[in-house]
Amino acid sequence: MSPEEFKRLGHALIDWIAEFRAGIEELPVMAQVQPGEIKALFGKTPPQRPEGLGGIQSDLEGLLPGLTNWQSPNFYAWFPSNAPLSSVLADIVATGLGQTGITWQASPALSEVEEVMMDWLRQMFGLSQTFQGVIQDTASTATFVAFLTAREWASGYSQNRGGLQGEAKPLTVYVSDQAHSSVPKGALLAGFGKDNLRLVETDEAFAMRMDALEATIERDLAEGRKPCMIVAAVGTTGSTAIDPVREIAERCQRYGIWLHVDAAMAGSAMILPECRYLWDGVEQADSIVINPHKWLGMACDLSAYFVREPEHLIRAMSTNPSYLPKVEEAKAYKDWGIPLGRRFRSLKIWFALKDQGVEGLQARLRRDIENAKWLEEQVRATPGWKVLAPVPLQTVCLRHEPQGLSGEALDKHTLDWVNRVNRSGKAFLTPATARGHWLVRVSIGAEPTERHHVEALWSLMRQEAERMEVAGG
Ligand SMILES: Cc1ncc(COP(=O)(O)O)c(C=O)c1O
Numbered sequence: 001m002s003p004e005e006f007k008r009l010g011h012a013l014i015d016w017i018a019e020f021r022a023g024i025e026e027l028p029v030m031a032q033v034q035p036g037e038i039k040a041l042f043g044k045t046p047p048q049r050p051e052g053l054g055g056i057q058s059d060l061e062g063l064l065p066g067l068t069n070w071q072s073p074n075f076y077a078w079f080p081s082n083a084p085l086s087s088v089l090a091d092i093v094a095t096g097l098g099q100t101g102i103t104w105q106a107s108p109a110l111s112e113v114e115e116v117m118m119d120w121l122r123q124m125f126g127l128s129q130t131f132q133g134v135i136q137d138t139a140s141t142a143t144f145v146a147f148l149t150a151r152e153w154a155s156g157y158s159q160n161r162g163g164l165q166g167e168a169k170p171l172t173v174y175v176s177d178q179a180h181s182s183v184p185k186g187a188l189l190a191g192f193g194k195d196n197l198r199l200v201e202t203d204e205a206f207a208m209r210m211d212a213l214e215a216t217i218e219r220d221l222a223e224g225r226k227p228c229m230i231v232a233a234v235g236t237t238g239s240t241a242i243d244p245v246r247e248i249a250e251r252c253q254r255y256g257i258w259l260h261v262d263a264a265m266a267g268s269a270m271i272l273p274e275c276r277y278l279w280d281g282v283e284q285a286d287s288i289v290i291n292p293h294k295w296l297g298m299a300c301d302l303s304a305y306f307v308r309e310p311e312h313l314i315r316a317m318s319t320n321p322s323y324l325p326k327v328e329e330a331k332a333y334k335d336w337g338i339p340l341g342r343r344f345r346s347l348k349i350w351f352a353l354k355d356q357g358v359e360g361l362q363a364r365l366r367r368d369i370e371n372a373k374w375l376e377e378q379v380r381a382t383p384g385w386k387v388l389a390p391v392p393l394q395t396v397c398l399r400h401e402p403q404g405l406s407g408e409a410l411d412k413h414t415l416d417w418v419n420r421v422n423r424s425g426k427a428f429l430t431p432a433t434a435r436g437h438w439l440v441r442v443s444i445g446a447e448p449t450e451r452h453h454v455e456a457l458w459s460l461m462r463q464e465a466e467r468m469e470v471a472g473g
Contacts (some may be wrong), residue, residue: 028425038066073448080445087299090351094344101342104330117346125270134336139264140182142289142305147190150229150258152316171228176208206241229258235266239389246281268296298348400465417465
């Protein structure tokens with residue numbers, strides 16, 4: 001493709017994306033297709049001859065029914081994964097410049113912009129200068145890297161000797177029973193083994209119980225195991241539960257354990273000084289992950305991983321082949337994680353901050369928190385409706401509980417009305433189980449979601465859930 005052709009097609013595609021975003025509110029939020037429908041649009045074999053990209057817009061139109069519209073103002077499912085248009089431009093530039101950052105030399109600009117952006121994020125999150133950051137693709141990878149680093153740190157860098165086989169004492173790790181699935185997954189992939197993974201009980205607010213944590217650690221010590229890492233969740237996926245970071249950090253210091261903080265979702269709120277009480281004690285963490293590619297508003301994938309003492313990470317991750325020479329004055333990000341090649345992801349942070357400034361991002365997050373508070377108040381004030389977990393930020397966990405319904409019948413009612421809301425295409429919510437029963441999570445924070453959208457959602461939920469009572473069912 002010549003640069004001239006690129007300009008012509010590129011301008012047309014930018015127009016197409018802009019139109020798509022401008023009309024997104026009119027599209028069904030949840031994809032309306034059945035499994036296989038999108039695959040069927042494609043031939044069974046690849047095109048042997050060039051077709052050209054001239055007709056690509058009409059091909060793309062065919063995919064639209066298969067899109068779940070995360071950027072719709074009526075998206076309240078899983079978590080906000082904002083992809084503002086500044087990120088779209090940054091991604092175009094990142095690929096347009098065609099950089100592959102395997103060493104500083106391979107792209108000094110990529111390396112140094114990442115270093116500056118991670119330091120800007122550090123300041124925005126209120127972390128002290130002790131912390132240094134690196135971009136990982138996802139929180140799952142960052143947490144996995146934390147497990148690998150902690151394992152090496154606690155075992156005196158066992159990979160340099162007998163590897164996992166050489167360990168005399170089994171290493172144990174501790175995560176809340178509400179931890180995101182990527183957390184136990186990371187522990188298992190890092191070789192700790194199910195037998196050494198402790199799912200610590202949580203209290204009525206779904207936060208890790210300190211008495212349970214301590215008893216488990218003491219039992220492991222008494223039985224000859226070596227406690228290695230605790231993961232504190234600052235904002236669980238299910239209900240935004242907040243583990244007590246300061247109290248966990250105190251146990252980590254007492255027993256010599258690595259502290260990793262999973263603030264993948266709620267970490268975005270730390271750009272608001274008034275929310276930082278939620279991770280009080282975080283300065284004691286050894287590693288922290290926050291996903292700017294969730295609520296903060298930088299398109300997926302972009303996960304911020306901060307470490308207090310980078311030498312542990314580097315010691316676990318570094319390689320030193322002759323063809324990747326070290327530059328003493330520069331960071332070698334290949335030694336700060338698993339992949340060698342890296343994209344120019346930091347442009348998304350730079351573009352977002354140039355576009356909105358820290359104040360613009362703060363204003364949007366405050367708006368979302370206010371909207372969640374408003375919804376919480378409506379639910380609490382309405383007979384037959386219940387808020388089921390504290391609402392520290394932007395997720396409201398709720399249930400409609402008609403008189404006389406409980407157990408399986410109530411679960412069925414919950415799933416029925418949520419499915420009706422989702423099938424309507426007017427909003428998209430995700431149900432989840434807590435303590436064995438279904439509830440509905442309303443996760444507020446898509447970039448275009450304003451108060452009137454949340455008001456419309458509340459009416460829609462009431463209409464679908466209370467329908468049964470009207471029908472006398
Ligand atoms: C608390 C928490 N941790 C980790 C993750 C995993 O994030 P990622 O998709 O970046 O791996 C999520 C995603 O929802 C999350 O909410």
